[in-house]
Amino acid sequence: MKLWPRSIAGRTFLVLLLGLFAVQVVALTIHAFDRVELQRAAQAREAIGRTAALWRAMQMTPPDRRDAVARSYDLPDGLAATVDARPLAPEYGLAPNPALDRLAAGLGRLGPPAMRPREVLVGGEPRRAVMASLRLADGTWLNVAHRPPPPRPWSNPGFLAALALMTGAVAALSFWAVRRTTRPISDLAAAAERLGRDVNAPRLPEAGPAEVAQAAAAFNTMADRISRFVANRTAMLAAIGHDLKTPITRLRLRAEFVEDDAVRGKILADLDEMERMIAGTLAFARDEAAAEPMGRVDLAVLLRTVADEANDVAGEEVVTLAAPEHLPVQGRPLALKRAVANLVGNAVAYAGRCVVRLSGPEHGLVRVAVEDDGPGIPEAELERVFQPFHRLEASRSRETGGTGLGLTIARSILRGHGGDVTLANRTPRGLAAIATLPA
Numbered sequence: 001m002k003l004w005p006r007s008i009a010g011r012t013f014l015v016l017l018l019g020l021f022a023v024q025v026v027a028l029t030i031h032a033f034d035r036v037e038l039q040r041a042a043q044a045r046e047a048i049g050r051t052a053a054l055w056r057a058m059q060m061t062p063p064d065r066r067d068a069v070a071r072s073y074d075l076p077d078g079l080a081a082t083v084d085a086r087p088l089a090p091e092y093g094l095a096p097n098p099a100l101d102r103l104a105a106g107l108g109r110l111g112p113p114a115m116r117p118r119e120v121l122v123g124g125e126p127r128r129a130v131m132a133s134l135r136l137a138d139g140t141w142l143n144v145a146h147r148p149p150p151p152r153p154w155s156n157p158g159f160l161a162a163l164a165l166m167t168g169a170v171a172a173l174s175f176w177a178v179r180r181t182t183r184p185i186s187d188l189a190a191a192a193e194r195l196g197r198d199v200n201a202p203r204l205p206e207a208g209p210a211e212v213a214q215a216a217a218a219f220n221t222m223a224d225r226i227s228r229f230v231a232n233r234t235a236m237l238a239a240i241g242h243d244l245k246t247p248i249t250r251l252r253l254r255a256e257f258v259e260d261d262a263v264r265g266k267i268l269a270d271l272d273e274m275e276r277m278i279a280g281t282l283a284f285a286r287d288e289a290a291a292e293p294m295g296r297v298d299l300a301v302l303l304r305t306v307a308d309e310a311n312d313v314a315g316e317e318v319v320t321l322a323a324p325e326h327l328p329v330q331g332r333p334l335a336l337k338r339a340v341a342n343l344v345g346n347a348v349a350y351a352g353r354c355v356v357r358l359s360g361p362e363h364g365l366v367r368v369a370v371e372d373d374g375p376g377i378p379e380a381e382l383e384r385v386f387q388p389f390h391r392l393e394a395s396r397s398r399e400t401g402g403t404g405l406g407l408t409i410a411r412s413i414l415r416g417h418g419g420d421v422t423l424a425n426r427t428p429r430g431l432a433a434i435a436t437l438p439a
């Protein structure tokens, strides 16, 4: 169904247009039938009147001149008269013909009985010629052929023009009305889209028709609840992280009393790790709560900064960038930078070097791929490493200094922008972290 439009506005408009067309066709047909009927009735009336008048004139004309007079008699279009020795009507047969019925009925009631022809015969062809034969006093017959011109249902050219104008006006009006009534639906869709990228997006105006205002109010309530829910969860995370600090400090003091050096060392190492985890959680919660405003971010420039910083830290070129000069997107610059830096940091930590490719926008999405040639991640772990504090065995023993929050934070930030990040292993080896962002 290519012709069936996808938008509500398009569909409503199409249905309205088809309805309008159907109504016009029916109305025009009724009108045409009416006009044709009227024209036929008028033609029949005229034919009957003329025939009767002609018959009376013939009665008073000398017989030898009758035919000549009848032939030269001034008759309207479609009527022709002759005077013959025999009636011509029977030769025409009696095909069903509304004009014939009218003629027969009309000629049967011509004036007072004394003035009426003694005998009237009618006949008709299947199409439209009708013949009336009226007997004259001396036994000859007045034969009047009636060939009414075809009826014209659209006699007035202005009529069709007016109709076209009216149809055009109604179509334009419905187009405007449909567009106007469906606009709030697209506004709502846009607002939902914005909410997906930014929990603190501006509220919808609760104005307009009742249903629209109601939907907007419901939407605003939902948006408020979501943003409150997010804020509550972040606050809770910060509180837990904060409250855990005190018992850890106490544990650290108590660990000093453990006699066995090896055991004490292990306990202190575990406490160190716990502290780092909590510090990471707190930093994450703080960033979330900071609610950096959305703005225009040049992703190409941002990636160049991340690459330069990583190269500076490493003291050599470990990050290669393949990106256009500029690629603006909507986003929170600091958060986006943290997300990308986490991906690049992982690649550098676990693979040594990487290539960052920026491409798009394609299908409304911009794509950042961080590709390395390192050990990769077992297929079963590709999703799990996004969970908080989830690290692979190899990296636990390999002192990379991470806490297992890097990917969690990167995904949280990108999803908060309406995008996402996924991991995929590369052939023959290595990992690709692919981040997408709405353009």
Ligand SMILES: Nc1ncnc2c1ncn2[C@@H]1O[C@H](COP(=O)(O)OP(=O)(O)O)[C@@H](O)[C@H]1O
Pocket: 342, 346, 347, 348, 350, 351, 372, 374, 375, 376, 377, 385, 386, 390, 391, 392, 393, 395, 401, 402, 403, 404, 405, 406, 407, 408, 431
């Ligand atoms: N580019 C990579 N190559 C191999 N393994 C990786 C890569 N990036 C992440 N990982 C694995 O995923 C785990 C989780 O990463 P992340 O959340 O950044 O935590 P962290 O880097 O602090 O350990 C890492 O511990 C590591 O095992």
Ligand SMILES: [Mg+2]
Pocket: 342, 345, 346, 402, 404, 406, 407
């Ligand atoms: Mg990391």
